[in-house]
Amino acid sequence: MKPLILISNDDSIYSKGIRELVEVAKEFGEVIVVAPSKPQSAKSHSVTLEEPLTIKETNVFGDVKAYKCSGTPADCVKLALHHILDRKPDLLISGINHGANYSVNLIYSGTLAAAIEGFMHGINSIGLSVDSHKPDADFTIAKKYSKKIIKSVLENKLDSKICLNVNFPDIEPNQVKGVKICRQTKGAWAEEFVELTHPHTKKSIYWLTGTFKNLEPQNTDTDVWAINNNYIPIVPVQIDFTNYKIMQEMKSWKL
């Protein structure tokens, strides 16, 4: 049986990135798309509890089966696994996101949340992102290397399932130095809220912006160093938030 590949994203089913991904994935198996009907960037791992979800089949990908869903990326994956697919997929791919998801940005990302949701259900999962927010971003590098990565993950001989966070640099294809297995960079956002005046109430309103700060620019084993130096960083992801070092240290606390 051909591998079953579930595709989702957070930029919505109408983005260029997911179209490019469908083209790539079709070479490797049977593809089914379940993706948000509208943009869900920065929705992180949120799920919809307060209202029901809708699903609608669509032919935006021609003969590839596709469904748009009213919920978040994590909702899409849950719905796909529980209501749409008749067997467990061999691979889940989320993306290709317009905008990088390196370092702590993974925490805010709907793209990665979809991949992590699949991983939580015991499915090999990949989150793919390009370092460009342009709606017509160039996916040449992303498509070429996605093929290598998808092939490797489908052949995954490890004892455990894996979840990969992959980011593609926005450079000329001939400048790419290859893939680099990395750890998540220590980083932070220097945030700024742009203060505007509400046209009706005349009160202040605040719009989130900011710039990313790499807190360890000298460390070459990190995903941000890699992408800034023309590599394609791949960070294998785990979902245990426990701080084991502090856990030991806290055992002496009197509580």
Place this chain on the structure above:
Amino acid sequence: MKPLILISNDDSIYSKGIRELVEVAKEFGEVIVVAPSKPQSAKSHSVTLEEPLTIKETNVFGDVKAYKCSGTPADCVKLALHHILDRKPDLLISGINHGANYSVNLIYSGTLAAAIEGFMHGINSIGLSVDSHKPDADFTIAKKYSKKIIKSVLENKLDSKICLNVNFPDIEPNQVKGVKICRQTKGAWAEEFVELTHPHTKKSIYWLTGTFKNLEPQNTDTDVWAINNNYIPIVPVQIDFTNYKIMQEMKSWKL
């Protein structure tokens, strides 16, 4: 100077849990509340990029300064740090949430996202939750032990800032066996979507429900074991998603 304590949550500024928390925190310093104006449960670490945010001062906590914000819990913390507070808080406390946030539930939780957002800004942070979704849940245990935990964290002599995920069992106060420093339990949701018929379109709509499954019930060092055995589990949290074991194993992959 008295410690400055920032309080947020995800159940909204009008929930019982945040009122109880304000009462507890007032004993330890100057309290400022910045919390969502409406419920934001299961919003995870989502932030609002597509629209501006509003802030409105409110007197719901009497003489304690409080602001309600139109965004998510993570938005509230960012706005508090960048626009409302005139100095960095000594402590951020999020909660007290109506509903437990043990095991993987931390990933979906808006309560924990607020705590983690503070931690990402270098602030000692605590997420507090009671294992009851009732709007009038009993906070007797939570209030008693929150005091001990807040005191300990304000006195934190560790080399690093900490972020704690604390869950209170929903039992009689005299049954509590005390606090237990734990790791995050391996767990998963056995999800179900309740299928309903939309009254207008007559099409199927899907409402997320499910039950939590503990995948390691025998392990006594986990937060779910602790709460099920009348302890108050505290999991120290970190935000590095890197899977270092897989990272090493993948270095032999041909990519």
